[in-house]
Amino acid sequence: MKTNKRQDITLFIREIGRPVFTTHELTAISGKSASVVVQSLNHLVKQGLLMKIYRGVWAEQGPRAISSFEVISALFPRQRVYVSFITALHLHGIVAQIPQVITLASTAHTSRLRTKAGVFSVHQISPSLFNGFDWYRGESNFLIAEPEKALIDSLYLSSRKKKQFGSFPELDFPPEFSFKKAARWGKRIPEKKIRLFVLEKLKIIEASVKNKRD
Numbered sequence: 001m002k003t004n005k006r007q008d009i010t011l012f013i014r015e016i017g018r019p020v021f022t023t024h025e026l027t028a029i030s031g032k033s034a035s036v037v038v039q040s041l042n043h044l045v046k047q048g049l050l051m052k053i054y055r056g057v058w059a060e061q062g063p064r065a066i067s068s069f070e071v072i073s074a075l076f077p078r079q080r081v082y083v084s085f086i087t088a089l090h091l092h093g094i095v096a097q098i099p100q101v102i103t104l105a106s107t108a109h110t111s112r113l114r115t116k117a118g119v120f121s122v123h124q125i126s127p128s129l130f131n132g133f134d135w136y137r138g139e140s141n142f143l144i145a146e147p148e149k150a151l152i153d154s155l156y157l158s159s160r161k162k163k164q165f166g167s168f169p170e171l172d173f174p175p176e177f178s179f180k181k182a183a184r185w186g187k188r189i190p191e192k193k194i195r196l197f198v199l200e201k202l203k204i205i206e207a208s209v210k211n212k213r214d
Contacts, residue, residue: 009040010049019066020074023056054115068102068118069140075113081106081122082133082143085157086169088150091136094177097169105130105145105153123157128190147174148182151205155198156189171205179206 012030013021026037041058044050051059051066057074059066072081085103089095101119107127113120132149136142145153154168179202186202189195 009037009044013060019060019062020053020071021058022074022077023058024077051116053117054113057115059117066117067140068120069136069142071115071117072102072104072120072142075115075120076104076106076122079106079108080130080143081108082145083136084133084145084150084153085123086154088145089147089154089171091144092147092150094147094151094171094173095169096172105133123153125153125156126190128188129153129156129185132185146181147177148179149185151182152185152189152198152202155186155201156194158201159194159197171209173209179209 009026009030012026015029016025023034023037023041026032026041027034030037041050041052045052045058049061051061053059053066053071054075057071059071069083072083081104083091083102084105086095086099087101087103090097090099101121104120104122105125106122107130108122108124110124111122113122129152132152133143133145136144144150182202183199186195186198189198
């Protein structure tokens with residue numbers, strides 16, 4: 001009987017239709033209690049068929065490794081987040097160095113999660129800045145800041161007390177990067193002191209880029 005129950009769980013996992021899923025989703029689809037679902041999933045983990053990414057988040061073990069970006073929506077089901085800061089700048093080709101931590105923007109409190117799929121650092125930004133992102137045009141389905149917005153988000157955080165992103169790795173801006181567009185985002189920062197700081201930093205970066213190109 002126990003084997004049948006576990007086989008039932010695999011059928012419900014297939015019903016979800018993606019490799020990353022949550023205990024909550026399986027409980028809702030199967031109609032089983034959370035404890036029964038977790039027990040069955042832990043057994044599949046022991047068999048090497050599943051991986052436990054984080055509390056309540058699971059992934060199927062397959063020929064392709066699970067991307068860190070694939071698990072974002074499952075890790076943060078109750079808050080909207082988007083990839084920004086150094087991680088987004090890297091994905092846009094502006095920062096060559098691969099970040100060891102996936103950086104996310106949110107209006108919720110700053111937090112940090114260590115998972116089997118990577119380390120995720122959520123940074124709080126002003127609600128007035130929670131925009132300027134779109135779906136990533138790649139294999140994984142996640143929201144990512146536009147290049148200009150990712151830079152402004154980074155400068156915004158560098159102005160805060162903890163001074164995150166106070167210094168950047170080497171930046172390589174493509175010709176289509178718009179410093180005017182970035183400045184428009186900077187002007188939306190509600191706190192005057194922070195807004196002036198960000199716009200001044202942006203001018204310094206733009207001047208440096210112009211000097212390199214001349």
